[in-house]
Amino acid sequence: MLVNSMGAFAFGRAPTLTEQLAWVAALTATLAVRRRYPLAVLLVVGALFIAAQHRQIADNFMPSVALFLAIYNAGAWEPNRVLARWSRVAVIVAMFAWLGVGLVSFLVAPAPEFADAAGPLDPLLASVLYGIGLNLLFYLSAYFFGDMAWLSARRQVELEHRAEQLRRSQEQNTRGAIVAERVRIARDLHDVVAHHVSVMGIQAAAARRVLDTDHELARAALRTVEDTARTAIGDLRGLLGVLREEDAPNAEDAPSADLDAHRSSPGLDQLPDLVETARSTGLRVEHGVYGEPRAVPEGVALSAYRVVQEALTNVVKHAGARRAEVRLRYLDGAVEVEVTDDGRGRGGKTGGFGLLGMKERVAVHGGRFEAGPRRDAGYRVRASFPAGARPAGEGER
Incomplete structure (x- = not known):
């Protein structure tokens, strides 16, 4: 228009x-x-x-x-x-x-x-x-x-x-991280609590049996229970301190006692104390170090310590053994710990949380883990952790 x-x-x-x-x-x-x-x-x-x-x-x-x-x-x-x-x-x-x-x-x-x-x-x-x-x-x-x-x-x-x-993907990673953290916390709690509670149970039973006949022995057993309880509480505080530290905006927000406990995480130097604790249950434990001792990563030392701790806990709780041996070997590029006993072999108890936790600890560092009955008698737990090559010029011991 x-x-x-x-x-x-x-x-x-x-x-x-x-x-x-x-x-x-x-x-x-x-x-x-x-x-x-x-x-x-x-x-x-x-x-x-x-x-x-x-x-x-x-x-x-x-x-x-x-x-x-x-x-x-x-x-x-x-x-x-x-x-x-x-x-x-x-x-x-x-x-x-x-x-x-x-x-x-x-x-x-x-x-x-x-x-x-x-x-x-x-x-x-x-x-x-x-x-x-x-x-x-x-x-x-x-x-x-x-x-x-x-x-x-x-x-x-x-x-x-x-x-x-x-x-x-972020949601899956978050869920995976949460699950992994739960597994890590469960593993650490098991390692910290199981060993000490086992020792406390054995010492308390010994004190009950001799309470009316041998007061000194009962007193010593109860003193071991007390010391072990303090150690367990310290380890638990250290673990809780780590958890609080991860949530805190900065290091100053975490309690100083918990941080100190975290900094003093047990390692290979504390294996003799662990052996002494096992001996206090009446188990004869021999401890040997082979090779030239050297510094290893803190994570490896802690995992090796936990493997020995869990292995000795299983010996005390399940093996019915009279004698055990703890060996620490410094090899070329690896650190190896081995715990053997002369007990029943624990044939059916290879799927518990303790063995699973040990396998996970070793797998984190890319190491090798073996556990099973010995050919003659008893049980063997062996874990090998990559820990750097031996300094040049040092021979095999």
Whole structure:
């Protein structure tokens, strides 16, 4: 209606207003479903565009906008990228073929007057080049921006997918870390409590048996129970101090006594004290060190100590042994601890939490762990920890 009022007819004459409105409605109505059926909309709008130009409706701008949106939308929304590419190419080729028909008609018709032409080119040639250049810019822009919209949406989806994968991975890592921390706490509590409680139980039983007949022996047994209880409480405080220290914003927030207990974690130097504690239960324990003693990582020393502690606890609780041996060997690139006894062999007790904790401790350091009945009698526990090579120039001992 505005074009008719202005008299700006694209082809010099126009059909009735009702027909013009019908053509515009047909061209634009299909765009309402352009995202659901992008290829169908592209083909329909392309066909209607050529038909509207053949009918020479008054306005050429709105059909051109509808065709631009149809080409752009096919590139932006069609999931089948092969169809999206070749359907747009086919429509653009068809449009240029129709343009070629129009240019031929323009060239064979009587040449119009170009009274105001002032450029260096022939006015007719300039009109042809202008038409080709404008259409190239029009169609290639629709093609290019459609592809860019598809790539942008795809990158956005990939980023969201990766963000979701990262979130799930972080949740899995967090759950794994929580489980690992629970296992570590359970293992440490078992190592700290089981040994001391076993010693306390044996000493308390001994004190009960001789309480009426040998007061001095009963008194010594109860004193051992008291000392062992203090040691167990100290170890538990040290473990709790570590847990508090991990949650504290800085080291000053943790109790100093707990931190001191953590710093003084038992190691290979405390094995003689561990042997003496086992001897206090009446078990004859021999302790031997082989090779040249050297410094080993604190984590390795603590794990080796815990392995010996748990092995001696099992000897006291389960083996019914009279004699045990604790050996510490400094080998090339490794530190090895071994505990043997002459007891019953504990044939069926190889799946308890104690052995599982020892295996886990050794596995953390990439070492080797062996546990099982000896060939003649008793039981053997052996753990080897990688701990660096022996300094050059030192021989085997």
